[in-house]
Amino acid sequence: xxxxxxxxxxxxxxxxxxxxVSLILKSYLERKGVLFLDIRExxxxxxxxxxxxxxxxxxDMDEYTKLxxxxxxxxxxxxxxxxxxxxxxxxACFLISKPRWEQVVHNVVIVGENAEVTLNTFCxxxxxxxxxxxxxxxxxxxxxxxxxxxxxGWREGVEARPRTGVNxxxxxxxxxxxxxxxxxxxxxxxxLIRLRRESSASLTSILMGLGSxxxxxxxxxxxxxxxxxxNVISRSIAKDEARVKMLGKLxxxxxGSRGHLECKGLQLSPRAVIEAVPVLVSRNEExxxxxxxxxxxxxxxxxxxxxxxxxxxxxxxxxxxxxxxxVGLEDMPHTIKTQISIxxxxxxxxxxx
Numbered sequence: 001x002x003x004x005x006x007x008x009x010x011x012x013x014x015x016x017x018x019x020x021v022s023l024i025l026k027s028y029l030e031r032k033g034v035l036f037l038d039i040r041e042x043x044x045x046x047x048x049x050x051x052x053x054x055x056x057x058x059x060d061m062d063e064y065t066k067l068x069x070x071x072x073x074x075x076x077x078x079x080x081x082x083x084x085x086x087x088x089x090x091x092a093c094f095l096i097s098k099p100r101w102e103q104v105v106h107n108v109v110i111v112g113e114n115a116e117v118t119l120n121t122f123c124x125x126x127x128x129x130x131x132x133x134x135x136x137x138x139x140x141x142x143x144x145x146x147x148x149x150x151x152x153g154w155r156e157g158v159e160a161r162p163r164t165g166v167n168x169x170x171x172x173x174x175x176x177x178x179x180x181x182x183x184x185x186x187x188x189x190x191x192l193i194r195l196r197r198e199s200s201a202s203l204t205s206i207l208m209g210l211g212s213x214x215x216x217x218x219x220x221x222x223x224x225x226x227x228x229x230x231n232v233i234s235r236s237i238a239k240d241e242a243r244v245k246m247l248g249k250l251x252x253x254x255x256g257s258r259g260h261l262e263c264k265g266l267q268l269s270p271r272a273v274i275e276a277v278p279v280l281v282s283r284n285e286e287x288x289x290x291x292x293x294x295x296x297x298x299x300x301x302x303x304x305x306x307x308x309x310x311x312x313x314x315x316x317x318x319x320x321x322x323x324x325x326x327v328g329l330e331d332m333p334h335t336i337k338t339q340i341s342i343x344x345x346x347x348x349x350x351x352x353x
Contacts, residue, residue: 009335010120011088012036017095018103020039031084032119035079036090036241039106042077049077052108055136056165056194064161067287068106068135074104075135078119082112082141089118089147089336096125096132096158107136111144113169118147118333125175128157136164139170140199147333149177151343154184163295164191168199170225175202175331179343181350183242190247192220195257197225204328205234208347209242209272218247223257223287230259237351238265238272249279250293255286262291265295266324322348 012029014036015022021038029036042049059069078091089151096103111117123132125307132154132311154160168174180187203219221230234246250259265274276293298320306316329337 004223010090010091011086012090014038014076014092016074016103016105018092018098018101019107022081023076032059032084032086033081034084034086035077037077039072039077039108042108045135049108050108052137052139052246054137056139056167057163057192059134059259061163064133065135065163067133070102070164071104072106073104076108078109080111080115080117080118083114084115086117086212086296088337089120091122091177093121094121094123094132095136096130097128099265100129101127102131103133105132105134109136109138109146111140111146113141114143115141116145116309118336120149120151120336122151122153123160124153125158128155130158132158132160134160134162136162137173138164138166140166140168140174142169143171144169145172146174147336148174149332149336149340151179151181152184152187153181154187157185159186160184160189162189164189165192166191168193168195168201170197171199172196173200176341177206177328178217179334179340179347180207180215180217181343181346182208182239183213186214188216188219193219193230195221195222195223195225195228195230198227199225200229200329201231202328203230203232204296204331205246206325206347207234207244207246207345208350209236209238209244211240211242212352213242213349215242216245216247218249220249221251221259222253223252223259226254227256228254229257233327234257234263235327236265236274237268237321237325237347238274239268239351241271242271243273245275245277246276249281250289251281251283252289253283255284258291261291263291264324267297270305292331317351318348321351
């Protein structure tokens with residue numbers, strides 16, 4: 001779930017299985033001047049790429065970015081030239097099938113002025129013991145729009161440590177939608193997004209904590225330019241003995257900037273733990289930052305009401321969970337709304353089981 005291996009409804013596909021690459025391109029991408037290829041090949045072919053690599057993230061930020069700077073097993077370069085509109089999504093899949101495998105990925109996404117693209121990524125493992133390090137750098141040009149969807153479907157025993165940095169130039173926008181589906185040992189990620197003048201970001205995270213999963217997920221947004229705007233939404237569901245920490249930080253540097261941070265958790269087990277850690281930092285008196293956070297359980301009144309209408313308890317729970325996580329889709333293009341909705345339906349089913 002999350003990627004179409006049949007190539008239906010997509011404009012290009014990249015699959016990394018451990019360290020082996022498969023790449024399928026549609027011819028019309030090349031006619032538009034779009035580049036979509038393995039990052040190792042891209043680095044060997046394009047000297048200009050050095051102007052972007054490790055510019056929005058630091059290679060020595062931590063041990064995982066350092067690891068990615070020294071040796072990479074794969075990843076993509078996606079380059080969309082000025083004014084190009086890619087109507088169908090591109091997809092990148094990162095799969096681990098070998099036990100005790102360390103998969104190190106570096107992605108670079110460059111979207112030119114007034115261009116538009118949607119990138120759908122899916123990460124999964126058939127092995128119960130593995131490490132995934134995924135470094136992604138995204139550059140959104142002036143007036144450009146990027147939609148970025150990331151779905152994680154790991155297994156217990158896997159550690160995932162994505163590191164993402166985004167720079168959005170004047171008037172550009174990015175919508176990011178993240179979903180975790182399955183039990184996992186640890187997911188630790190906190191993307192950094194820098195917004196320039198009159199640019200915007202819409203960031204949504206849907207976190208499903210199952211088993212003994214540890215999820216530490218959030219976003220850091222720096223509103224650097226005047227009248228930059230950010231909306232950050234986190235929804236978490238914790239069952240069994242899962243521990244979920246919702247992180248979020250908005251920092252305003254300029255006048256007229258606006259930001260809102262929302263963290264809401266749904267606790268479905270007495271042994272589960274949810275933390276919400278929203279942080280607001282304002283360095284300009286003409287900016288406005290707000291946040292709201294809440295952690296609770298399902299409404300018994302709503303549950304009994306649905307059961308009185310003939311729904312089973314499992315069906316009623318599933319409906320309430322589905323309503324709780326039904327956020328952020330208004331910012332996604334129609335081409336991937338249906339796919340995201342299917343995944344949210346799965347989460348609702350897991351939540352009621």
